[in-house]
Amino acid sequence: MTVTTTQAPGAYLDHAATTPMSSAALEAFVAEAGRTGNASSLHSAGRAARRAVEESRETVADALGARPSEVIFTGGGTESDNLAIKGMFWGRRSQDARRRRVLVSAVEHHAVLDPAFWLAGHAGADITLLPVDGEGRLDLDALRAELAAHGDEIALVSVMWANNEVGTVQPVREVARIAHRHGVPVHTDAVQAVGQVEVDFAASGVDALTVTGHKLGGPVGVGALLARRDLPLEAVSHGGGQERGVRSGTLDVAAIRAFAVALGEAVGAREERAGALAALRDDLVAGVLRAVPDAVLRGPDPGSTTPEGLPARLPANAHFTFPGAEGDSLLYLLDSAGVQASTGSACQAGVPQPSHVLLAMGISETDARGALRFSLGATSVSDDVERLLTALPQVAERARAAGLVAARPSMGGAA
Structure with a gap:
């Protein structure tokens, strides 16, 4: 019996949420x-x-x-x-x-x-x-x-x-x-x-x-x-x-x-896989910062170590905030372009909430709302990263434009 693994189409960059079964x-x-x-x-x-x-x-x-x-x-x-x-x-x-x-x-x-x-x-x-x-x-x-x-x-x-x-x-x-x-x-x-x-x-x-x-x-x-x-x-x-x-x-x-x-x-495959994922993660981080220069990487620098000499950051994780853009807008626009990621924040009763993690790190509510998490896994390949980097500049521009429209004060009177 031959069993194949199925996964979502496009670039799946949300392995921290769930992974395809091996x-x-x-x-x-x-x-x-x-x-x-x-x-x-x-x-x-x-x-x-x-x-x-x-x-x-x-x-x-x-x-x-x-x-x-x-x-x-x-x-x-x-x-x-x-x-x-x-x-x-x-x-x-x-x-x-x-x-x-x-x-x-x-x-x-x-x-x-x-x-x-x-x-x-x-x-x-x-x-x-x-x-x-x-x-x-x-x-x-x-x-x-x-x-x-x-x-x-x-x-x-x-x-x-x-x-x-x-x-x-x-x-x-x-x-x-x-x-x-x-x-x-x-x-x-x-x-x-x-x-x-x-x-x-x-x-x-x-x-x-x-x-x-x-x-x-x-x-x-x-x-x-x-x-x-x-x-x-x-x-x-x-x-x-x-x-x-x-x-x-x-x-x-x-x-x-x-x-x-x-x-x-x-x-059993951790050491080999972690090395490959870290390299792919580093390409993703560098590419995002080139594509959207004012994006901010949150969390420890890739490749850094703790005082105990251990990796300071998971090899498969890259988390950014994008000034002027709402994370939900970024997520949906990327999804339309075939790239699946996560905001990493909570949503209560349909209302987006800034991440409690980012707030605890001292990040402002405004900046925290523009968060996206990209997470890699066993099935991730360089084409997934390239698809993200191709779509991201236009997605970020459109998300910021939508954010400006949403923030504009209403000129109308009471109905």
Whole structure:
């Protein structure tokens, strides 16, 4: 059976949103979906399903530097983040009622921010947003100050491994070292990082880590939370008691198998692929700055490193703001030209909102509205970049013209 990978037509530069399934992952999904068996059943079909799940668990653990018993399969990144934030908060508070504070970076994905603020509204949590610098990197001194002042009240710290909008890689290992001095566990959302930079659960020192399938060539709707066995973690959903009793629900064996295959592929090819993507990213950045000279690259400079000697930016990420243009206008005009990208910002009730990430970096609301994120992946080629660079000058000019019209004051009276 020959399985081909399908992807959107034109230049697809939105891999940070989702990636096409790899051929191997799709083949594994189809093969497993053709079998019958509930992994919780005791008969032969159930045992075969369980075997597929446990082999996949071992694959995930091996790829991410964890023990198989630390891998909890979930429905994806959002569920994993919710389980981590809510489960760790409730688990810690049940041990010590004083532990009501939750520290999260100001540039977290909404899958972390929203459950944290839900806890503030419904469970008495106190949320502190940790500041970042102009490149989106966490202010470690602010973290130290919070821990020094309130260490015995803090339930957990959550800092993403790499930012989904501007690609900034965070000092996760240092965050874990600082927090652990005060007996505080750390969660990291590594959804964007896995497959692009080295991610080792044990070596990082974090206590819980989120990963999802569809960002690295696997299917949508499956992921995992890696959690240390001694981590206080309360269940968010209840039922059959699967996955260490903290994530009930019949396991999606086909999706889990495909996720494990995709993860193994992505991690195995990481070094070679990251080098190729970084080179392509650098061509994209240089080309955009030539095509639209006043465009501003946001986040760390390509090729720069952190004080720890690690890449400061994801190799597949390029994020710009375009003065005088609305990101939504740029996005739709590029889409019409066959180039698919993302603004990277939230949209509430149909109204575009400036990115909370850019605002936290000190960028003005006006500038933040003109943001576009270009993200590369395994199927990206130089023709994708060339198509973007061919279309971009006219697109930027038209978007700015539309912005001027929208900003012009109305000359009419009341109807």
